[in-house]
Amino acid sequence: MTFEEYKKKAFAEDPELYKEYKALEPEYEIIRQIIKARNELNLTQKELAEKIGIKQSNISRLESGNYNPSLDFLKKVAQGLGKELHIEFR
Amino acid sequence: MTFEEYKKKAFAEDPELYKEYKALEPEYEIIRQIIKARNELNLTQKELAEKIGIKQSNISRLESGNYNPSLDFLKKVAQGLGKELHIEFR
DNA sequence: ACTTAATATATCATATATGGTATAATAAAT
DNA sequence: ATTTATTATACCATATATGATATATTAAGT
Numbered sequence: 001m002t003f004e005e006y007k008k009k010a011f012a013e014d015p016e017l018y019k020e021y022k023a024l025e026p027e028y029e030i031i032r033q034i035i036k037a038r039n040e041l042n043l044t045q046k047e048l049a050e051k052i053g054i055k056q057s058n059i060s061r062l063e064s065g066n067y068n069p070s071l072d073f074l075k076k077v078a079q080g081l082g083k084e085l086h087i088e089f090r
Numbered sequence: 091m092t093f094e095e096y097k098k099k100a101f102a103e104d105p106e107l108y109k110e111y112k113a114l115e116p117e118y119e120i121i122r123q124i125i126k127a128r129n130e131l132n133l134t135q136k137e138l139a140e141k142i143g144i145k146q147s148n149i150s151r152l153e154s155g156n157y158n159p160s161l162d163f164l165k166k167v168a169q170g171l172g173k174e175l176h177i178e179f180r
Numbered sequence: 181a182c183t184t185a186a187t188a189t190a191t192c193a194t195a196t197a198t199g200g201t202a203t204a205a206t207a208a209a210t
Numbered sequence: 211a212t213t214t215a216t217t218a219t220a221c222c223a224t225a226t227a228t229g230a231t232a233t234a235t236t237a238a239g240t
Contacts, residue, residue, distance in 0.1 A: 023165075026174075045217065055199070055201080056217075057218080058198070059217090060219080068162045084179070087164065088123070089168045090173055144229065145230060145231080147188080147189080147230085148230085158227075159228095160228085162228095
């Protein structure tokens with residue numbers, strides 16, 4: 001069973017779980033993309049942090065999920081990854 | 091001359107201008123989408139604010155541009171507009 | 181011209197993000 | 211098994227976001 005299948009099953013059984021997952025989707029989206037990009041670029045948290053002039057622990061805190069970053073902070077991280085930040089309301 | 095044409099001309103003449111515009115692009119992207127969505131839904135700032143349980147002045151401040159919102163705040167606004175927030179590093 | 185509605189701006193108290201330091205926990209390398 | 215590298219977590223001082231209130235300015239309606 002893949003994680004996608006697991007999610008489907010869990011959400012069908014527990015609508016509250018789905019609701020709470022949905023509310024945090026932007027956070028998961030951000031974390032997935034950052035970790036994926038770091039891996040593609042072969043960057044550690046420490047190296048990414050150095051690129052944007054902060055310490056490693058601040059990248060870890062962002063990737064932990066339990067954190068509410070500002071727009072400016074996300075822009076900095078995007079810059080460190082050589083990317084642009086795009087915000088969409090869909 | 092459209093605004094797009096004007097931008098092209100201004101940026102060619104002043105690379106520093108382009109750089110500073112680029113740095114603020116996520117903010118402009120957000121503001122454009124919020125105002126567009128409010129207009130499509132025929133919502134005033136006050137009505138959008140009421141939907142998410144804050145005051146009108148806080149929506150105005152966000153739309154002013156000179157403001158650094160948090161992820162949570164942007165999620166609230168998206169919810170008020172009946173939309174989902176999507177963050178992409180491209 | 182006047183009134184009402186909508187938006188913008190300033191200010192304040194409080195909550196929280198950011199940057200750091202330190203160090204613990206885990207993973208990878210040897 | 212041990213060492214090194216990487217990541218996670220806690221805590222702190224400071225900066226700033228959030229929510230409010232108040233009110234000024236601008237736009238729209240009459």
